[in-house]
Amino acid sequence: MQLKECVFIDGVRTANARAHAEKGWFKQVKPDQTLAAVYKALFERNPKVKPEDVDTVIVGTANPSGMQNDIGRLAWLAHGYPERTASQTVSNQCPSGMTATINAARAIMTGEADIMIAAGVEDMEKVPMGANMAFPDKFMERYYILDIPMGNTAEKVAALYNISRADQENMAVHSHKCAYAATTSGKFKNEIVPVMGKDDAGNDLLVDKDQWVRESLDPAQMATMKTPFKPDGTVTAATSSPLTAGAAALLMMSREKADELGLSYTYKYKFGVQEGNDPTIMGMGPAVCIDKLLKKTGVNKEDIGAVEMNEAFAAQALACIRETGIDKPNAPFEKVNLWGGAIALGHPLGESGARIIVTLLNVLKNEKPDAKYGIATLCGGFGNGVAVMIEKV
Numbered sequence: 001m002q003l004k005e006c007v008f009i010d011g012v013r014t015a016n017a018r019a020h021a022e023k024g025w026f027k028q029v030k031p032d033q034t035l036a037a038v039y040k041a042l043f044e045r046n047p048k049v050k051p052e053d054v055d056t057v058i059v060g061t062a063n064p065s066g067m068q069n070d071i072g073r074l075a076w077l078a079h080g081y082p083e084r085t086a087s088q089t090v091s092n093q094c095p096s097g098m099t100a101t102i103n104a105a106r107a108i109m110t111g112e113a114d115i116m117i118a119a120g121v122e123d124m125e126k127v128p129m130g131a132n133m134a135f136p137d138k139f140m141e142r143y144y145i146l147d148i149p150m151g152n153t154a155e156k157v158a159a160l161y162n163i164s165r166a167d168q169e170n171m172a173v174h175s176h177k178c179a180y181a182a183t184t185s186g187k188f189k190n191e192i193v194p195v196m197g198k199d200d201a202g203n204d205l206l207v208d209k210d211q212w213v214r215e216s217l218d219p220a221q222m223a224t225m226k227t228p229f230k231p232d233g234t235v236t237a238a239t240s241s242p243l244t245a246g247a248a249a250l251l252m253m254s255r256e257k258a259d260e261l262g263l264s265y266t267y268k269y270k271f272g273v274q275e276g277n278d279p280t281i282m283g284m285g286p287a288v289c290i291d292k293l294l295k296k297t298g299v300n301k302e303d304i305g306a307v308e309m310n311e312a313f314a315a316q317a318l319a320c321i322r323e324t325g326i327d328k329p330n331a332p333f334e335k336v337n338l339w340g341g342a343i344a345l346g347h348p349l350g351e352s353g354a355r356i357i358v359t360l361l362n363v364l365k366n367e368k369p370d371a372k373y374g375i376a377t378l379c380g381g382f383g384n385g386v387a388v389m390i391e392k393v
């Protein structure tokens with residue numbers, strides 16, 4: 001069977017708001033509403049594509065319970081979209097939105113579908129991490145339970161790979177610096193769909209920028225912050241991704257369908273890999289996946305123009321950068337997270353896999369227009385890394 005080419009027509013996201021019942025800008029916006037905002041923007045920006053022409057909508061969310069329970073189907077129907085378009089929810093922790101994208105690409109490449117939407121969504125305040133979690137007894141026998149929480153895995157990675165607190169803080173400083181520069185210079189304008197939220201005082205606020213981004217970080221103050229995951233640890237709130245809420249979506253199509261509709265495109269999906277690793281050092285997933293991706297595609301790492309590596313924690317992102325040699329061993333970087341990473345932009349778990357592909361498309365186009373390839377990758381709780389490579393057509 002001859003595989004088809006799958007091109008990215010468009011990608012949008014909401015801003016990432018703090019997931020906080022009083023201080024979060026999306027405190028009164030539900031996850032189906034952030035998803036609806038990105039769908040609406042995709043159809044408004046691409047009027048030649050009608051909702052009824054979409055074969056399937058695949059939505060990743062890390063915690064498919066409560067108001068995120070089968071949010072893929074329920075949000076689509078709730079906001080008036082056609083019943084005949086299939087819509088579903090996929091979940092493998094933080095990579096969920098990227099898994100949705102990989103599944104969508106595969107459906108297009110095999111010819112099962114012509115037009116797909118891949119999305120990711122999470123609201124970590126309304127559906128907290130680990131909501132309704134019950135570990136299987138045998139899992140608890142296999143692993144020491146205190147090695148499993150995400151922050152604890154970051155501490156273990158920092159110790160195993162000698163990632164100092166100072167290097168983590170330096171990465172956080174640069175993440176905010178790049179995110180602030182990208183925000184204030186309007187670089188996110190093409191990807192952020194404004195959504196009406198509420199400010200601290202409860203007044204209406206059009207949320208069109210990521211809430212957590214800081215103009216600068218104070219290294220002296222940061223060095224005094226407590227380490228919540230381990231008394232003598234190195235990981236702090238400043239070097240962790242914050243609890244956030246948001247949605248992102250990508251419109252993907254077979255190249256022939258895009259040509260038939262007269263739509264333009266610059267990048268196509270090249271390859272996606274998923275690889276399991278030790279759940280107690282789950283943050284090393286991107287290192288394993290980048291190696292596998294390069295090996296499977298035969299692409300040299302020198303030919304990768306930009307990398308979006310989700311900063312679940314500075315410790316794991318730095319360890320992955322150093323293990324793969326994909327960039328310099330310390331920030332500032334030349335390829336990784338040029339517009340900032342999750343430490344500054346936020347990490348609404350299941351949203352991030354789709355969000356970093358949306359951002360990668362824009363970073364490549366604006367910062368590395370001559371580059372042939374880009375990689376987006378993230379780690380996943382319980383040891384599920386995922387990575388995709390996109391290619392300029």
Ligand SMILES: CC(C)(COP(=O)(O)OP(=O)(O)OC[C@H]1O[C@@H](n2cnc3c(N)ncnc32)[C@H](O)[C@@H]1OP(=O)(O)O)[C@@H](O)C(=O)NCCC(=O)NCCS
Pocket residue numbers: 094150151217218221222228236237238239240241242243312313347379380381
């Ligand atoms: C690290 C973590 C425990 C901190 O949570 P928290 O104690 O609720 O703290 P917050 O993030 O709300 O931050 C606490 C305070 O420190 C402040 N703070 C955070 N980073 C800061 C920085 N770099 N400089 C100064 N202050 C900072 C915050 O503004 C907040 O103060 P405020 O409420 O007055 O604004 C939480 O963010 C976390 O668990 N992150 C990881 C999430 C995760 O595991 N994701 C999955 C990855 S695989």
